[in-house]
Amino acid sequence: MSVSDLVESAFSGSSESGKTFGIRSDLLERFIKTIRRDLRAKIGFLVVALFGLSAIFAPMLAPYDPMSQQFPILMPPDPLSANPLGTDSFGRDLLSRLMYGARISLAVGLGAVTFGAVLGILIGLFAGYYGGYIDDLLMRAVDVMWAFPWLLIAIMLVAIFGQGFWNVMVAIGFAYIDDFARLARGEVLAIREEEYTMAAKSVGLEDYEIIFEEVFPNTVAPLIVQFTIFTARAILAESTLSFLGLGVKPTTPTWGALLGQGRGFITQAWWISIIPGIAIMVTVLGINLFGDALRDAFDVKETGQT
Amino acid sequence: MGMRRYIAKRVAHALVVIYIVATIVFFAVRAIPGDPARVLLGGDASAEAIAALREEMGLTEPLYVQYIRWMGRILQGDLGTSVFSDQSVLQMLIGVAEPTLSIAGLGMLIALLIAIPAGITSAVKQYQWEDYVATTVSFIGISMPGFWIGIVLLIIFADRLGWVPAFGYVSFRQGIIPWLKHIILPALAVGLPYGGILMRMTRSSMMEVLNEDYMRTARAKGLDGRLIVFKHGLQNALIPIVTVAGILLGVLLGGVVAVEIVFGIQGLGRLLIASIQRRDFPAIQGAVILISFVFVFMNLLVDVLYTSINPQIKYGGSE
Numbered sequence: 098m099s100v101s102d103l104v105e106s107a108f109s110g111s112s113e114s115g116k117t118f119g120i121r122s123d124l125l126e127r128f129i130k131t132i133r134r135d136l137r138a139k140i141g142f143l144v145v146a147l148f149g150l151s152a153i154f155a156p157m158l159a160p161y162d163p164m165s166q167q168f169p170i171l172m173p174p175d176p177l178s179a180n181p182l183g184t185d186s187f188g189r190d191l192l193s194r195l196m197y198g199a200r201i202s203l204a205v206g207l208g209a210v211t212f213g214a215v216l217g218i219l220i221g222l223f224a225g226y227y228g229g230y231i232d233d234l235l236m237r238a239v240d241v242m243w244a245f246p247w248l249l250i251a252i253m254l255v256a257i258f259g260q261g262f263w264n265v266m267v268a269i270g271f272a273y274i275d276d277f278a279r280l281a282r283g284e285v286l287a288i289r290e291e292e293y294t295m296a297a298k299s300v301g302l303e304d305y306e307i308i309f310e311e312v313f314p315n316t317v318a319p320l321i322v323q324f325t326i327f328t329a330r331a332i333l334a335e336s337t338l339s340f341l342g343l344g345v346k347p348t349t350p351t352w353g354a355l356l357g358q359g360r361g362f363i364t365q366a367w368w369i370s371i372i373p374g375i376a377i378m379v380t381v382l383g384i385n386l387f388g389d390a391l392r393d394a395f396d397v398k399e400t401g402q403t
Numbered sequence: 404m405g406m407r408r409y410i411a412k413r414v415a416h417a418l419v420v421i422y423i424v425a426t427i428v429f430f431a432v433r434a435i436p437g438d439p440a441r442v443l444l445g446g447d448a449s450a451e452a453i454a455a456l457r458e459e460m461g462l463t464e465p466l467y468v469q470y471i472r473w474m475g476r477i478l479q480g481d482l483g484t485s486v487f488s489d490q491s492v493l494q495m496l497i498g499v500a501e502p503t504l505s506i507a508g509l510g511m512l513i514a515l516l517i518a519i520p521a522g523i524t525s526a527v528k529q530y531q532w533e534d535y536v537a538t539t540v541s542f543i544g545i546s547m548p549g550f551w552i553g554i555v556l557l558i559i560f561a562d563r564l565g566w567v568p569a570f571g572y573v574s575f576r577q578g579i580i581p582w583l584k585h586i587i588l589p590a591l592a593v594g595l596p597y598g599g600i601l602m603r604m605t606r607s608s609m610m611e612v613l614n615e616d617y618m619r620t621a622r623a624k625g626l627d628g629r630l631i632v633f634k635h636g637l638q639n640a641l642i643p644i645v646t647v648a649g650i651l652l653g654v655l656l657g658g659v660v661a662v663e664i665v666f667g668i669q670g671l672g673r674l675l676i677a678s679i680q681r682r683d684f685p686a687i688q689g690a691v692i693l694i695s696f697v698f699v700f701m702n703l704l705v706d707v708l709y710t711s712i713n714p715q716i717k718y719g720g721s722e
Binding site: 240241244245246247248249252253256257259329333336337340341343353356359360363364367370371374377378379381382385386389 | 420421423424427428431432434435436542543545546547548550551554555557558562652653654656657660661664665675676679691694695698699
């Protein structure tokens with residue numbers, strides 16, 4: 098079933114209730130079905146749940162305080178010892194640091210994409226719906242943003258506003274505004290002339306009502322896919338910034354920061370930089386798998402934006 | 404609209420974008436907290452010395468005067484002098500451009516050499532073991548931070564096996580082999596994630612082309628399968644691949660910055676990070692403008708290429 102079929106069936110289905118012409122309920126159903134049926138979605142969901150839960154409950158689950166320097170330094174990983182993943186150059190337990198690091202890395206990743214998605218979708222919806230000079234103006238602004246590689250934007254923003262949780266989140270998310278704006282605009286253009294939009298207009302709904310209650314719900318499928326894929330990207334971005342010493346705070350354990358601290362000990366203690374990298378890889382892989390399954394389920398075309 | 408007019412229009416558009424980028428950078432750099440004169444002179448400099456240096460650096464003038472002067476100099480090709488090293492920014496950029504371009508260039512080459520054959524194989528042998536292997540590997544490739552791949556490669560091939568040096572850069576003018584030995588690991592670190600994305604793109608665009616009517620017709624006419632794939636399929640599948648390769652340039656450039664740090668290479672990325680720490684305004688501006696300039700013009704090139712490979716596209720239509 099393609100998206101247009103989906104839209105059609107939703108249109109005929111929900112218009113009976115007379116409340117909305119959107120496809121929200123169908124989407125949720127598909128979402129759950131995907132997790133049930135698709136192996137990729139299952140693996141992805143499991144991985145994300147595992148890392149997500151261990152991040153949320155880190156204070157309860159972590160064996161030690163991530164900052165306490167109570168062990169011998171540079172102990173190699175040994176599954177049967179007190180430090181299954183070894184210790185760092187200050188004698189801190191790496192497993193505990195990894196679990197606390199997940200909190201920041203995942204939160205920054207999710208937050209960054211949320212920031213970029215909310216602003217980008219708003220810009221895209223308005224540009225696409227109104228067209229004309231509003232569209233021109235907004236899209237030229239988006240064009241200029243596009244001329245900056247993401248890392249450049251993030252580095253400049255962190256340099257100006259300083260390090261810190263919220264700043265890093267915005268610095269990463271800022272670069273995603275244009276991607277979401279383009280996608281949302283394209284979707285709106287495709288459905289602006291559709292029957293249900295016209296119908297809503299003829300009934301005399303206000304513009305903002307049409308945008309948020311009729312147009313937006315029908316752009317949701319590709320946006321969810323993009324949101325998922327970009328979360329994976331944002332987690333990689335956070336690790337890069339932290340590695341460069343421009344992350345949340347040099348002393349806060351995040352996956353990228355742990356990796357960066359291990360860089361000076363590559364020859365003596367490979368595990369300090371290798372293990373956080375594996376955590377990043379597995380999480381990002383899980384999210385990507387999930388996003389890929391969703392892409393197929395929602396029948397969204399691959400654009401290479403992964 | 405003719406091809407020539409279309410290109411002229413696109414070049415003009417790109418120049419406007421670069422002008423706006425330069426303006427944004429000028430003001431953004433001045434919004435970075437910290438007085439460059441104070442940073443340069445150190446913590447125990449006297450207030451008079453700092454004031455004198457500020458005067459000399461032109462920082463006491465109103466912002467708009469600084470901006471107009473700066474624009475005037477840029478139009479003459481003068482990017483200013485580094486506050487930190489007293490060197491011309493242009494000279495500094497030329498000095499660091501070689502390692503960065505070497506890594507990015509070789510990285511892109513590696514990515515293309517892996518991605519295109521793997522993507523085609525994957526599409527032709529859809530849902531067979533070749534496809535599963537290729538898609539799995541590409542998935543893992545896009546899920547790793549490039550600098551981390553660099554660290555892993557460094558530990559294995561430089562530290563344990565000792566096949567290549569772990570740090571630094573040697574110019575190709577001192578010999579191709581030493582040059583390659585220094586940049587092969589960084590290039591792999593940059594190229595593998597990029598190759599993963601390109602491979603996925605090649606696969607999906609090739610699959611789409613293989614399902615087109617004219618491909619079915621060609622096969623029904625009994626043309627050799629392999630020939631069809633290469634002659635007709637690839638030609639059409641290349642269009643989206645080229646576009647995406649251009650779009651992803653930003654990802655590649657971002658990757659180079661962190662990879663330079665891992666391998667201790669004095670490139671554009673390291674210069675940029677160090678200049679921000681030193682509050683070296685002219686150097687930051689120069690580096691950012693250069694990167695955006697390369698980025699915008701590579702995309703312009705891709706765009707023009709795209710229109711010339713595919714004559715069906717109407718010139719001048721916005722996306």
